[in-house]
Amino acid sequence: MNRADLERLLDRLVDATVLERVVISFASLLFAIVVGGVIVLLAGIPATCRDPAFVFAGREFCYDPIEMYLTLFEGAGAFGSLTNLGLTLQETSVLLFTGLSVAVAFRAGLFNIGTQGQMVLGALGSALTIVWVAPSLPENVVGTVVIVPLAVVVATVIGGLYGTLPGLMKAYADAHEVITTIMLNFVAMGIAFYLVRNHVGDTTTDSVQTTPIPDFARLPPTIDGTRFSILVLLFGLAAAIALYLLYERTVVGYDLRTSGLAPEAADYGGVNAKRNIVASMTLSGALGGIAGAMYVLMVHYRWETDMPPLGFDGIAVSILAGNNPLGVIPASLLFGALKGGSLQIDFALGVPPELVEVLRGLIILFVAMPEFFRMIGSYAGYGTDGGETDG
C-alpha cells in the first residue's frame, strides 16, 4: 500500500460516520444472507436427499433457504433452547478475541490475516503448559487459580511473539503483511503438527493431539450440558472495552493508529512509527494467542490439529464491526450464532455447515464496497423523489 492509499484510507475513515458504518454493516449482512440463500437454493438441485423441500418446474429442490435460516437461528438458541444458546455464546466468547485481534491491527491500517496461526500456536502453548505443569499442582481450586492464568500468559506471549514477526518484517523490510501473515499461518500449522506428532503429543493415539488437560484446568461450564463459561465472555467483553478506551481516550492508542495509517506524519510528530507498527502487530498476535488459550481451556480441553478457522472468522467479525472494539461485541455474537446454528442446519436439513464460511466471505465482500450501497441508496433516493413529483 503506498502513501496515497493510506491517505485515502484515512480520509475515508474520517468521512464515514458511525451511522453510515452501521447501515453499511447491516446492509452487507442482509445482502450476504440473500446471496447465501440463493446459493443454498441452487445447491439443492444437484444435492441428493430423501425428501426434497419442494418441487418446482419438475425439479427437486433439496433445501428451502427460509426454513434453513429459521433452523439456523433456532440452532443458535434464538428460540430459548439453553444448550443451543450455550453453544452460541461459547463461539461468541472465542470470536471476541480473534475479532479484537484483527481489529487492533486494522486500527493501525494493518491487515493481520495471521490471527489463525497465532491462535494455533497460542493454543498449543497453553495446552502443553497445562499438561506439563498440572502434575505438580493440587487438583483443586488452588491448582485452577495457578494454572489458568499461567496458560493464558504463555499463550499471550507466544501469540504476541508470533505477531511481532510480521510486524518487524512490515516495519523494517516493507514486506506486505497480508502475504507474510498468511505464509506464517502455514508455518505455524506445520510446526505445531510436527511438534505434536513427533515430540510432545499423545503418543497413545493415532490422532495428532496432546493429552487432555486435567479437570481442574478446565473452565467450569456456566450452562449445564455445554462447555460455555461466562468467565471467558466477561474477559472478552472487558478486553473489548479496554481496547476501545485505549484507542479513543489515550495518546498511546492515537499513536498506534497514526503510525500504521500515516507513518510519515507520525514520524514528523515525533512518534517512532516503525516501533508502533511492531507494537500493533504484537498486540494483535497476543489477542490471537489468548483466543487459542480460551479454545483449549473452554472448548476442546486439548490441542488437536485442524483447529476451526476462528482466526479467519475474526477477519469478518472485525470488518463487520467497522474495526471498532465495541462493534466487535455484536459482530461476535452474530458470528457465534451463525456458527452455533450451523450444526443444526447440518443435522436437521443436511445443509453443509461450510455455508457459514461462504457467508463470512460474502459479508466481507459487501462491507468492502460501500460505494455499492451508496449507489443503491441514491437510486432509491431518486425513486422517492420521482414519486413525489408524480404525486
Next chain:
Amino acid sequence: MANAEPPKRLGPVVGLVIGLFVVLVFAVVLVPGLRELGADVVGIVDASYVRSALRFTVPIAFAGMGGIFAEKSGVINIGLEGLLIISAFTAIAVMWLLGDQGDAGRMLAMFGGVLASLLVTLLFAIICIEFKADQIIAGLAVWLIALGFAPFGSIIIWGTVNSDSVGSFDPLSIPLLSDLPYVGQVLFRATPPVYLMLLAVPFSWYLLNRTAFGKHLQASGEDPKTLDTAGVSVRKVRYAGVLLSGIYCGIGGAGLALNAGQFVGGGETITSGRGLIGLTTYLIANYNPVGAFLSAFFFAGLDALQLQIQRVPGIELSSTLIGIIPYVAVLIVLTFVGKTRMPESAGEHYESEE
C-alpha cells in the same frame, strides 16, 4: 512504500546466497558422513524430480503471471488464491460429471475451470472498478468465499470435502524431442498444463512488453490520467488486465487439480497458498513474467522436495517440516530481497473526467 527507493538491492542477497553455497560445499566435502549424504541429496535431482517440480510450478506461475496483468493495470488482485480454488474445484466437478473421456474431456474440464474463474474475476473486477471497493479486502473476500464455497460444493456433490478421484492428465510425449537425453525426459514428456505454462511465459512477456495493449496496461497502472488523455479508456484496460488474471488463474487452478486428479477441500484446500506464493513471485521478479516463472519454479522445487526426500535413505526429516520450506522461503525472500516498486496507481481508483 516510498517510490523514490531504488527498485532492487540484490547485491547483498546474491553475496549471501553464494557465501552459504560455498560454506555448504566445504562442509559436504570435509565433514565425514556428509559426503555420502550430499551424494544422496544430489541424487534427488533427477528427471522425475524436475518433472514433478514443473507440475507444481503450474498453479504458482499462472497465478503469478496473471497477477502481473491485474496489478500492472492498477488493480491489486490478492484474490488469485481464491480463483485457483474455484477453478480447481470446478474442473474436477466437470470431470466427474463427464466421466472418463480421455484428454478431450480433461481439456473440457479445464475450460470449465477457466470459465468459473473468469466469472468470479468479472465480479471482482466490477466490484473494484465500478463500486470502488478496497481492492485488498475485496481480494481477501474472494479467497475466503472460495475457501468456504469449494468444500461446501464438494459436500453437496461428493458427500465429503474431498472429491472422488477422477482421471488426471497423462504425460504427453512429443515425438523425437522426448528422445533427447534428460531435457527430453523433463520438458517433452510433460502434461498439457505444463506445456501451456511453457508457452504462456514467452507469450506473457511479449504481450506485456511488445504490444500496444501491454503499453496501455502499464500506463493504466502508472499514469492513468495520461492514458485517459490519450483517448484510451482506463476502465476497459483495467477490466482486461483483471480478466486476464482470471483466465490465467483458471488455467493454473484447473491444471493443478487435473494433474492431481482430485480436489482436496480440507484445511486451506488443494491450493495451499500457492496463489499467494504466485503473488510473491512477481514481486520478486519486479513484474517480469519470465522472472515470475523462474521464481515459481524455485518455490515449486522446494514444494516437490516433499515427494523426493522420502526416497533418500538416512535422512530422517519429517515431511511436515519439509512441507513448510516453501512458505519459509517466501518469508525470507520478502524480507531480504529488495523492495519492489509497485505501479504508481496500483490500488487506487481512477475517475475519468469525461
